Amino acid sequence: MYRVAICDDESxxxxxxxxxxxxxxxxxxxxxxxxxxxxxxxxxxxxxxxFDLYILDIELPCINGVEVGRKLRNELGQxxxxxxYISGKERYAMQLFDxxxxxxxxxxxxxxxxxxxxxxxxxxxxxxxxxxxxxxxKQLFRVxxxxxxxxxxxxxxxxIHTVNTDLMMLGQLxxxxxxxxxxxxFIQVHQSFLVNYEYVQRFGYQQMLLDNGTVIPISLPYRKxxxxxxxxxxxxxxxxxx
Amino acid sequence: MNLLNTLAYxxxxxxxxxxxxxxYRIFFGExxxxxxxxxxxxxxxxxxxxxxxxxxxxxxxxLTTSIVPLLALTCLYPGKTSSKILHGLFIFVASMLLESVSxxxxxxxxxxxxxMEIACNMVANMCLFALxxxxxxxxxxxxxxxxxxxxxxxxxxxxxxxxxxxLVYGGGGYQAGLNLVIVTILIVMNILAFRLxxxxxxxxxxxxxxxxxxxxNEAYTHEIELIQKADETxxxxxxxxxxxxxxxxxxxEQGDREEAMRYLDAFAEDVTGGSYADxxxxxxxxxxxxxxxxxxxxxxxxxxxxxxxxxxxxxPFDISVLLGNLxxxxxxxxxxxxxxxxxxxIRMDRGLLHIHISNxxxxxxxxxxxxxxxxxxxxxxxxxxxxFGLQSITKVVxxxxxxxxxxxxxxxxxxxxxxxxxx
Numbered sequence: 001m002y003r004v005a006i007c008d009d010e011s012x013x014x015x016x017x018x019x020x021x022x023x024x025x026x027x028x029x030x031x032x033x034x035x036x037x038x039x040x041x042x043x044x045x046x047x048x049x050x051f052d053l054y055i056l057d058i059e060l061p062c063i064n065g066v067e068v069g070r071k072l073r074n075e076l077g078q079x080x081x082x083x084x085y086i087s088g089k090e091r092y093a094m095q096l097f098d099x100x101x102x103x104x105x106x107x108x109x110x111x112x113x114x115x116x117x118x119x120x121x122x123x124x125x126x127x128x129x130x131x132x133x134x135x136x137x138k139q140l141f142r143v144x145x146x147x148x149x150x151x152x153x154x155x156x157x158x159x160i161h162t163v164n165t166d167l168m169m170l171g172q173l174x175x176x177x178x179x180x181x182x183x184x185x186f187i188q189v190h191q192s193f194l195v196n197y198e199y200v201q202r203f204g205y206q207q208m209l210l211d212n213g214t215v216i217p218i219s220l221p222y223r224k225x226x227x228x229x230x231x232x233x234x235x236x237x238x239x240x241x242x
Numbered sequence: 243m244n245l246l247n248t249l250a251y252x253x254x255x256x257x258x259x260x261x262x263x264x265x266y267r268i269f270f271g272e273x274x275x276x277x278x279x280x281x282x283x284x285x286x287x288x289x290x291x292x293x294x295x296x297x298x299x300x301x302x303x304x305l306t307t308s309i310v311p312l313l314a315l316t317c318l319y320p321g322k323t324s325s326k327i328l329h330g331l332f333i334f335v336a337s338m339l340l341e342s343v344s345x346x347x348x349x350x351x352x353x354x355x356x357x358m359e360i361a362c363n364m365v366a367n368m369c370l371f372a373l374x375x376x377x378x379x380x381x382x383x384x385x386x387x388x389x390x391x392x393x394x395x396x397x398x399x400x401x402x403x404x405x406x407x408x409l410v411y412g413g414g415g416y417q418a419g420l421n422l423v424i425v426t427i428l429i430v431m432n433i434l435a436f437r438l439x440x441x442x443x444x445x446x447x448x449x450x451x452x453x454x455x456x457x458x459n460e461a462y463t464h465e466i467e468l469i470q471k472a473d474e475t476x477x478x479x480x481x482x483x484x485x486x487x488x489x490x491x492x493x494x495e496q497g498d499r500e501e502a503m504r505y506l507d508a509f510a511e512d513v514t515g516g517s518y519a520d521x522x523x524x525x526x527x528x529x530x531x532x533x534x535x536x537x538x539x540x541x542x543x544x545x546x547x548x549x550x551x552x553x554x555x556x557x558p559f560d561i562s563v564l565l566g567n568l569x570x571x572x573x574x575x576x577x578x579x580x581x582x583x584x585x586x587x588i589r590m591d592r593g594l595l596h597i598h599i600s601n602x603x604x605x606x607x608x609x610x611x612x613x614x615x616x617x618x619x620x621x622x623x624x625x626x627x628x629x630f631g632l633q634s635i636t637k638v639v640x641x642x643x644x645x646x647x648x649x650x651x652x653x654x655x656x657x658x659x660x661x662x663x664x665x
Contacts, residue, residue, distance in 0.1 A: 091522040094551040097590055104549045202593030205643040205662045209593075227645050231660055234596050238587060 002028040002122050005044070007035045007068065008057035008086060013107070017055060017114065024115040028122050037061060038068035045076045053121045054078070055105075058087040058096070069099040079163045079211060080146045080198060082121040098201050100211065120240050124198075132182075134160075136169045143167070145183055149199045149210060151176065153192035161214075184236075187229050189218045197233055246418035247357065250425060252292055254363045257429045258337070259288045261370050262312060265333045268378045270319035270326070280318055287311040309334055336373070340366040352412050357421060361411040364425060365404050368432070372400040375436060392439065399435060403428045457563060457634060468532040518544075522552035525562050533569035534586075540573060542582040542601075550590045555663045560638045567631040568599055568657060575603035575655055593664040595642075600656040635659075 004021065006014045014034035021032055033051070035041040038060050045051070054072060058065035065085060072078040082102045085092075090106055102124075103117050131142040143162055152159040153173040160167040173194060185197040189208065193216050202209045203226075207217045218226055263284050273280040294307040312334055316326035344365040348358060355361075375396045379388050406428060410421050486509060493502040519530040530548070537544060554561070576582045584601040639646045642661035649656040 090520045090548065092549065092551050094553055097551050097592075100592065197592075200592045202664050203662060204593065204664050209664075227660065230594065231645055231647065231658065234591065234594075234660070235598075235658065238598060 001031050002053070002125070003049075003051040004030055004032045004053045004055065004118070005035060005041060005051040006032065006055045007038060007041045007060065007065075008055075009036050009059075009061055010057075011036060013057070013086070020111050020114050021118060024111075024118070026119055027115070028126070038063040038065070038071075041068065042071055042076065045072065045078065050076075050078060051081060052125050053082045053084060053102075053118065055084045055086060058085055058089075058092075066093060066096050066099070069096070069101070073099055073211065077163070080125075082124065084117050084121065100198070100201060120237060123240065130183075132160075134169045136167070141167060141169075145196075146198070148186075148196050149212070150196060150214075150216065151186075151194040184229075185233060187226055189216060189222050189226050191219065191222075193217070197230070203230065244418070246422055247360065248296060250357065250360045250418070250422045251296070251363075253422070253426050253429065254360055254367065255292050255295075256288065257367050257371075257433075258363065259284055259291070260433065261337070261367060261374065262287075262315070262333060264371075264374050266315065266319060266329075268374060268381065268383065269329045269333075270316070270321050271383065273318040274320055275318050283315060283318060287315060337366065337370055340369050344369070355412055357411050357418065360421075360425070361407055364407045364428075368400040368404050368407075371432060372396055395435065395439075399432055403432055454634075460566075468528045471532075471535075518546060519548050521548060521550050521554075523550065523554045523561075525558035526550070526554060526565070529562050529565045529569075530588075533566065533573065537569070537573050537576060537584055540576050540582060542576045542584050544584055544586070546586040546588075548586075548588045550588060550595070554590070554595075556595065556642070556661070560641065563634045564597070564638045564659070567635050568597070568659075570631065572599055572601040572655070575601055579604045581653070590663070593662065595659075595661040595663050597659040597661075598656070600654055602653060603650075603655045605653055 006017050008014050008017075011034075014036070018032050018034060021027070021030055033044070033049075035044065039062065041054075054069075056065040056068055060068065063071075065087075069083050069085075072081065072083070083099055084102050084105065085096065086105045086107060086109065088107045090104075092104065102121055105114060105117065125146070130145055132145055132148060133140065133142050135141070143160065147162045147164065149161045149163055151173060152161065156170060156172075157168050158171055158173055158176055160169065173188075173192060176194075182194075186194055187197055188194045195208070195210070195216060199211050200208050201211045205218070205223065207215055209215055263280075275283075290311060291304075291307045294303050309331075313327060313330045316330050319326065341362065345362045348362050348365070378384065379392070379396075407425065410424050490502060490505060493505060517531055518534045519527045521527055534544060534546070572584055576584060579602050581602045584599070586600075587596070587598040589596045636646065638644075639659060639661065642663065644659060644661040647658045649658075
């Protein structure tokens, strides 16, 4: 079940979106909930109902869409959910882009574009619901790929930074990459760092900033490859929507 | 010393003094007193130094008439006194060392021959010349990166000159007159070759700057045209407003709700048509709206998706060069193509600006090779001007550490660009 939350103060918009999703083809089985302000959405999430995709209006009363997004990302543990913004205008604040939004829908939106975006969001989520498995001290660990923020080489260990905790395993990052087939959204950016693209807030040429504030260097030998891989990921997302 | 040898000495010494001049220019830059006075000062140096050598010929006097004027000449240039003295002493010691090393090597490889001092001075000066040129291209005041051929010339020309000097002097059958002519020609050729190269570089740089300026002017002209167009549309709209209002009023009075809605839809289309981007970045919006309305006028079918933040962290000039040239190329292709459609996606994602422009074209591209890379060539008359568009795009892409990829298969021309906007 793919869970979608729609949040717009105009109930017509919520209803229209729900209807579009209801009759769209090529989507997984959906569970759609509508909220008319940010507070009630946040409360619902807090009570233990996280969603896979949030479709948020930017111009919400009281707390606006940007603030709701920030709260979902930073306070309510929605690091790997997808955010899709709706707006009446095409003018977006810079902070909005730091929330790693999937895309923007401008009102009046076309049905086709809504479905494309939701399809992309669902496929991105689906791809990362498989597990990364490893053994450490005779114990088997399973971590969802989508919860993996980045890998870090430290002496003879690899530290696995997940959204919730840090885990360790014996070995080298170079072995890891060969042995396991990581999904394509994992990018090696340094001899000691391998990063999940989904958690990158800002790419620089020499370093990158992750959503939790970690700064990771991109070393010279990897820069070209990082560029190519990011270009490819971005193109795949564009083509997917077609 | 006979007359011919004296003449030869005078000519080689001219070169020697020129090398001091060149060294100071490389160390300190332009003089503070103007070219005329600078020339006179060096000429005085030359005269005193030559006269001391030819008339008196005492080693102590030769030394004094070299080092004292050399240090005095540093007064012509800007800079700290200590640094000037250091550089003055350095060039003096370097030239002395080169002379004694050349002399020792000459004595080692050949028995004494007539004109050995002149040959030795020639060899030392050529070496100094090569060293100064190398320092000029690598030192703190270097201006541009040089091509491999330039480095080859720095080695080949002076070394070639040294070889010729050795052949004419050491080869037996010493002819002072002929040797004098050969040495003179060698010196003049060496100096002129590198001087010409410098002039050419300067010319190239200034013409490039001119082209950049022209580009900038064009961007501004386009912007003005766009503003005028927008103004005209607004005027037309105001004029038509009365008609629209009365038509709507009539429809509402008649209770024809459906027709009124249709009318309003058409009206909304009319008002928003012609404006494609409204991101709040003035240059970005105006360039896009201008170029896309041109595409629309050509009859092209447009799909576009734009998601960039207000206050995009890119120089307005760069974005105007980039989008202006890309969309000009696309429009040019659309004009020549029977099928006309264009797809544009510009998105800011994770600190990166992704630009994707894909348009139909008639399947003919012309490629040219630039700096070892294959580039597409325009079909417009003035190739030089328009080939520049691609160079400008590449320059901007490089400035933002970006990537550009092109594809011309399946009757579509596609450009993908990615720029790093955060540091």
